[in-house]
Amino acid sequence: MKHTINELEDIVSQVRRDIVRMVHGCQSGHPGGSLGCAEFLTALYFETMNHSPEFKMDGIGEDLFFLSNGHISPVFYSVLARSGYFEVSELATFRKLNSRVQGHPTTHEGLPGIRIASGSLGQGMSVAIGAALTKKLNKDHSLVFSLHGDGELQEGQNWEAIMFAPHNKVDNLIATIDYNGQQIDGPTEKVLSLESLEAKFEAFGWHVITSSGNNMEEIVKSLEYAKSLTGKGRPILNLMSTQMGYGVDYMVGSHKWHGTAPNDEQLASALSQNKETLGDY
Amino acid sequence: MKKYTYTEKKDTRSGFGVGLHEAAKLNPDIVALTADLKGSLKMDAFEKDFPERFFQIGIAEANMIGIAAGMTIGGKIPFTGTFANFSTGRVYDQIRQSVAYSYKNVKICASHAGLTLGEDGATHQILEDIGLMKMLPGMVVINPCDFNQTKAATMAIAEYEGPVYLRFGRPSIPVFTDPDQKFEIGKAWMVNEGTDVTIIATGHMVWKAIEAGEKLAELGIDAEIINIHTIKPLDEEAILKSLQKTGCVVTCEEHNKFGGLGESVARLLSTELPSPQEFVAVNDSFGESGTPDQLMTKYGLDTINIVEAAQKVIKRKK
Numbered sequence: 001m002k003h004t005i006n007e008l009e010d011i012v013s014q015v016r017r018d019i020v021r022m023v024h025g026c027q028s029g030h031p032g033g034s035l036g037c038a039e040f041l042t043a044l045y046f047e048t049m050n051h052s053p054e055f056k057m058d059g060i061g062e063d064l065f066f067l068s069n070g071h072i073s074p075v076f077y078s079v080l081a082r083s084g085y086f087e088v089s090e091l092a093t094f095r096k097l098n099s100r101v102q103g104h105p106t107t108h109e110g111l112p113g114i115r116i117a118s119g120s121l122g123q124g125m126s127v128a129i130g131a132a133l134t135k136k137l138n139k140d141h142s143l144v145f146s147l148h149g150d151g152e153l154q155e156g157q158n159w160e161a162i163m164f165a166p167h168n169k170v171d172n173l174i175a176t177i178d179y180n181g182q183q184i185d186g187p188t189e190k191v192l193s194l195e196s197l198e199a200k201f202e203a204f205g206w207h208v209i210t211s212s213g214n215n216m217e218e219i220v221k222s223l224e225y226a227k228s229l230t231g232k233g234r235p236i237l238n239l240m241s242t243q244m245g246y247g248v249d250y251m252v253g254s255h256k257w258h259g260t261a262p263n264d265e266q267l268a269s270a271l272s273q274n275k276e277t278l279g280d281y
Numbered sequence: 282m283k284k285y286t287y288t289e290k291k292d293t294r295s296g297f298g299v300g301l302h303e304a305a306k307l308n309p310d311i312v313a314l315t316a317d318l319k320g321s322l323k324m325d326a327f328e329k330d331f332p333e334r335f336f337q338i339g340i341a342e343a344n345m346i347g348i349a350a351g352m353t354i355g356g357k358i359p360f361t362g363t364f365a366n367f368s369t370g371r372v373y374d375q376i377r378q379s380v381a382y383s384y385k386n387v388k389i390c391a392s393h394a395g396l397t398l399g400e401d402g403a404t405h406q407i408l409e410d411i412g413l414m415k416m417l418p419g420m421v422v423i424n425p426c427d428f429n430q431t432k433a434a435t436m437a438i439a440e441y442e443g444p445v446y447l448r449f450g451r452p453s454i455p456v457f458t459d460p461d462q463k464f465e466i467g468k469a470w471m472v473n474e475g476t477d478v479t480i481i482a483t484g485h486m487v488w489k490a491i492e493a494g495e496k497l498a499e500l501g502i503d504a505e506i507i508n509i510h511t512i513k514p515l516d517e518e519a520i521l522k523s524l525q526k527t528g529c530v531v532t533c534e535e536h537n538k539f540g541g542l543g544e545s546v547a548r549l550l551s552t553e554l555p556s557p558q559e560f561v562a563v564n565d566s567f568g569e570s571g572t573p574d575q576l577m578t579k580y581g582l583d584t585i586n587i588v589e590a591a592q593k594v595i596k597r598k599k
């Protein structure tokens with residue numbers, strides 16, 4: 001391992017601080033899903049993926065990551081900055097005018113680490129498949145990772161992509177679902193039921209693994225296991241259980257923090273629950 | 282009036298198929314994707330000779346556009362192929378976010394555009410696609426006029442870095458442009474120099490504009506005919522230069538008059554050189570079933586419509 005679990009957990013603590021501070025700073029953005037995926041993104045960028053912060057759009061010879069549920073941009077930006085893709089001070093410009101750190105990730109402003117715009121939901125799996133196909137054509141044996149919201153699976157384009165990948169043996173792709181059971185209007189089971197995702201992906205021909213996304217040791221192991229399954233003729237689906245808002249007690253498990261910013265008092269409470277480990281931006 | 286002749290009729294989609302195959306021979310990074318319409322898009326030769334670079338996506342256009350956007354990451358140059366309706370309206374948000382806003386080097390190649398798709402009717406006859414595509418920042422929009430120009434355009438867009446919408450069609454029409462032409466994106470083609478009226482045409486309407494020019498010549502009217510194959514970026518210089526001479530214009534396109542070439546020309550002229558303009562275009566309507574010729578007549582896109590529009594616009598000038 002590149003890092004100990006304790007080191008990774010320290011990074012996660014700082015990432016959580018970044019997330020709530022960014023959202024508080026502009027009183028806008030999506031803290032819930034971002035907090036829930038802090039372990040996953042940290043594990044990917046600090047442990048699992050072979051990648052270089054000397055950003056090149058083509059990413060040849062590197063593992064690639066695509067964020068399909070672009071609204072959890074705060075966690076993506078924090079992890080990219082903490083990985084060295086750009087200065088952490090730039091996180092302070094999140095969602096502000098003339099910033100590269102846009103509300104949703106984009107290539108348009110040239111922020112290193114972003115390879116596709118996302119925000120309008122349901123498009124990332126197709127893009128990840130495309131990048132994976134190009135890797136195969138290029139005889140590039142590195143991998144493609146993607147992250148999708150569970151509610152996002154209500155978008156039909158996903159199912160076109162989910163059908164395509166096994167048929168075409170896109171076995172260099174590890175797609176992860178942030179399975180937190182929440183979406184803007186409430187629990188997914190009330191808005192539009194997803195059950196059973198495991199059975200659905202298996203029926204489409206994916207190799208499905210389940211993981212616990214808010215346990216650093218487990219998510220690191222699950223991603224290593226997922227990597228061991230690549231190159232065997234099937235795409236890999238990591239059905240990752242998380243809690244929206246994990247790490248901030250008053251946000252945990254509630255869709256109400258999907259897209260709401262904390263006030264000053266709430267920020268102080270959130271920061272008191274996540275220690276400063278790498279220095280605030 | 283300069284004389285144009287033809288010895289054969291061919292469909293522009295076949296020009297695309299040949300151009301794609303030629304471009305693929307020259308550039309190993311070119312890949313082709315289709316949504317269950319490889320035959321209609323004339324992609325068979327590509328598939329036969331470059332099977333590992335050919336991707337059958339199935340009837341899933343949104344996925345096709347997303348995959349194409351992803352394939353550019355790592356250096357591939359994807360050409361997507363389906364009907365114009367399914368290349369644009371059906372996948373507008375995918376093109377907007379994953380291709381245009383992300384500025385990916387995807388070539389969206391669209392056959393069966395306009396009324397001349399014929400018997401399938403309005404569900405398949407998109408007349409709004411030029412408007413949809415030209416509204417996207419950074420998108421190049423090209424509508425070539427015959428087999429040879431479509432082939433040349435296909436090869437030219439392979440060399441261009443950035444998103445392109447290439448629009449062509451189903452029916453066999455006269456082949457009258459140079460088989461060895463050099464296609465320059467954004468550069469108008471002067472079909473015929475004249476002094477009384479400028480006729481600006483794109484796609485299938487260019488041959489009709491030539492026929493109209495001949496009829497106008499018989500009536501003593503000297504028409505300048507310009508082929509705008511690239512609707513965006515528009516060759517503003519060529520259009521203004523012509524209008525400075527003729528003082529009036531007829532725009533001709535197989536598209537809704539809202540959002541098409543005519544509006545692009547009107548936008549230019551309204552600020553730079555206000556001039557009388559007539560539109561030969563579909564009058565804010567859906568199409569219907571029929572043969573291509575019947576439809577072009579019913580919806581006012583025949584040679585005679587161009588002739589009458591030219592006579593009318595000249596009167597408005599005086």
